[in-house]
Amino acid sequence: MLVQPLRSPDLRQAPATSVAPEPKVAVLLNANARKVDARVVKTLSHVLPEEDLFLSRSPLDAWRIVQTVLERGYPLVFTGGGDGTFMGFVNEFLRQTESRGRFAGHALPRFGVLKLGTGNGLANFINASNPSGDGILQDVVRALSGDVAGLRRMNMVMVDGQRTPFAGLGVDGKLLNDYIWVKENLGKGFFKKVLTGSGGYFSAVAFKTVPHYLTHSTWVECEVINGAHEAYRLSAEGSPVGEPIAPGEAMFRGKLMMAGAATMPFYGYGFRMFPFAHQRRGMMHVRLGQVHAANVLANLPKLWNGRWFPEGIHDFHAKDVTIRFAQPMPLQVGGDAAGYRDEVKLSVAPETVDLLDFHGSVN
The missing domain is CATH 3.40.50.10330 (Probable inorganic polyphosphate/atp-NAD kinase; domain 1)
Structure with a gap:
């Protein structure tokens, strides 16, 4: 902004x-x-x-x-x-x-x-x-x-005509709104330093988002349809497994708590939400979440560091997908709240940007 x-x-x-x-x-x-x-x-x-x-x-x-x-x-x-x-x-x-x-x-x-x-x-x-x-x-x-010396050529996700490093529907959109609530309502005075920044994000997850979903349903019927190019299901190591997913084929049908995509690994504060982003040129990491809130809370540090891969986490490399939920879900685009949607198309933007990397990585 x-x-x-x-x-x-x-x-x-x-x-x-x-x-x-x-x-x-x-x-x-x-x-x-x-x-x-x-x-x-x-x-x-x-x-x-x-x-x-x-x-x-x-x-x-x-x-x-x-x-x-x-x-x-x-x-x-x-x-x-x-x-x-x-x-x-x-x-x-x-x-x-x-x-x-x-x-x-x-x-x-x-x-x-x-x-x-x-x-x-x-x-x-x-x-x-x-x-x-x-x-x-x-x-x-x-x-x-x-x-x-380092230079990273980064793809971007296209959503509603805008390019962004990441976007998603579901729990991550609610997490963003919960963080804003924590920062604006609790992150004042003595608690300002603790409840803004990474402390605020962690507190929002642990004490607002997850507790809400302990008593409210997080799972909503969803289908994710592959676009015009082959997509690949990923293992916990980020390698393709099984046969490629054909254009137009359903990548997933069932209940989900979140569905998102990114071309870089991080949300804010080092939260490695998309650990396999930027590993395959011209593709985005699509992540679908089908896990219970209690398990998220119990494994939050591993999730934060991109090292938690339970059966309910489904990872893909894809170029374009359409996500349809049975009811409107909170949407976030690049970390900014973007209202509620029951359908959104996410695709790899045709343009790339070249970013300086201060650790000297060249790719």
């Missing part, structure tokens, strides 16, 4: 002739993110010219900022403010470079992610530095000096 800036810049829309001819790095910040404050802006201003540092307050700002970045030809762009900020900017870049956009045919820049959001799933994925100390500054300095 793109929001009110800490200051009111002119969005750096000076004519191209008035800026440096070879800009290297632009940093795009969500000024409403909890960790984006005056100190962060001041710190970054020590290593970045003022015209390379952008603050966003609205989708209109995002449109103007992306236009400026494309006009100037920055080869590398950092975003700061969480997964939603990253995907908001990426979707805007793709809109402006598509065939009908003003910058049709322009190549996308490479992207870095600063660990300035709430869950920071993408930042964990690319091993970005923690915001404490000079971690964020060092990530930008390394990029400016060309000292980042």
Whole structure:
């Protein structure tokens, strides 16, 4: 989400002739993110010219900022403010470079992610530095000096015309709403540090989401239909098992508590919900959950670390699937609540993005 800036810049829309001819790095910040404050802006201003540092307050700002970045030809762009900020900017870049956009045919820049959001799933994925100390500054300095050898080419999930690293229907959507409730109602005063961030997520799972499902049914009839390409059922090691699932074939019919897909392993706070994402280029990890709430609670640490594979967890690699529930279920897209749906199509987006990896992994 793109929001009110800490200051009111002119969005750096000076004519191209008035800026440096070879800009290297632009940093795009969500000024409403909890960790984006005056100190962060001041710190970054020590290593970045003022015209390379952008603050966003609205989708209109995002449109103007992306236009400026494309006009100037920055080869590398950092975003700061969480997964939603990253995907908001990426979707805007793709809109402006598509065939009908003003910058049709322009190549996308490479992207870095600063660990300035709430869950920071993408930042964990690319091993970005923690915001404490000079971690964020060092990530930008390394990029400016060309000292980042790693590059991850990441697919994205397409849902309702938007690209996102992950999306799902069911319990994970309720978990998101429960976390927001815990943070807004309990994460205040003395408990603010404990019940926001990872502590808030863990508390929401352990003390709100799971207890709710101990007394309410989580299982709803569902069918998951494979799309136009072969899909593969996965073992607990992430290897294909059995025959490929043919296009149009049912991947699953029965009762589920959740159904989702991702192209990176993490939800927020290191929650490795999709451990087999990013293992097969051009495919997403589809995960279906058919487990009881009590078992989730008993095995929460293993689930959190991507090491719990009971019989009720069904994993697949697929390119596109249609998920139909017998009743509306809470939907989350990239960690943001997106209402209730009884049907949704998830597919691998045709575009990829290149992400800097600060541990030097190249793939």
